[in-house]
Amino acid sequence: MARAIWSGTISFGLVNVPVKLYSAVHSKNLQFHQFDPKGNRVKNKRVSEKSGREVDYSEIVKGYEVKKGQYVMVDPSELDAYKPESTKTIDISDFVDLDEIDPIYYENTYYLAPDGKAAEKPYRLLLESMEKKGKAAIGKVVIRTKQYLAAIRPLDGVLALSTMRFADEVVPTSEVKNGSSGKGASVSSREIDMASQIIDSLTSKWDPSQYHDTYREQVLGLLKKKAEGKEIVVDEPEEEQGQVLDLMEALEASLAEAKKGGRSGSRAGGAKKSSRAKKSTKKTTKKSSSSRSHARTKKSA
Secondary structure, eight states: OOOOSEEEEEEETTEEEEEEEEEOOOOOOOOOOOBOTTSOBOOOOOBOTTTOOBOOGGGOOEEEEEETTEEEEEOHHHHHTTSOOOOSEEEEEEEEEGGGSOGGGEEEEEEEEESSGGGHHHHHHHHHHHHHHTEEEEEEEEETTEEEEEEEEEETTEEEEEEEOOGGGSOOGGGSTTOSSOTTOOOOHHHHHHHHHHHHHHOOOOOGGGOOOHHHHHHHHHHHHHHTTOOEEEEEEOOOOOOEEOHHHHHHHHHHHHHTTOSGGGGOOSSEEOOOOOOEEEEEEOOOHHHHHHTSOOOOO
């Protein structure tokens, strides 16, 4: 059963909704430990850049770089006075149209659940009212020792809280090199029509379960085989070669492929290489005595 990482109340007007906060995602990134060539764990130490002496954590102060190579030193105790007060309350300041919030502002998402039987009715009231109006609630919340801007929104029959980036944390598109909209280029109505047809042919209902982290799956397969002491065979595809097609040729080829029921049209672009059958060679990784010893499962320290 999921474990709550925060509890408090949602406050809007004179209504308070006791809630608990749960993680909505579970990262499955691969994590590797570091070893020396003999298989011994490698540990990191805090050392002085000048003397090389190891520095105890209690002796460390913080420095903020104000100019290149120039720092303002701050003792951790000086920052304590500025820590946000943990009020255990999400104070709603505004309700906004949900579709007005661009996803670029969302950071991390959590589920909110009613905290206790008495909280179920006001929780349901807020959820159904926001669903009906298509609104998101904007407020601030302190989780652990950090204050966040947050959006509360209906999500699959529950309330979800997403921490958000502040406006000055989002890079404006005007700062993108050479512009971000290709204003200097022009496209014909025929090109737009063809591209639209390709989009229509590849349009499907959103189903996140059909997408997989193939890299992680392949690496986990490799690690399983190594742990079992199996011989590893690696396919090495030859470098793809071919002529570069112009935009119209790429659109026409992609549209023809899409009409056949293929999905390679999604790779269409201004420069697309003609496809060729890929040849591959198999490379066998031979196990030396040292590699066999490293195939043994390492226990974390």
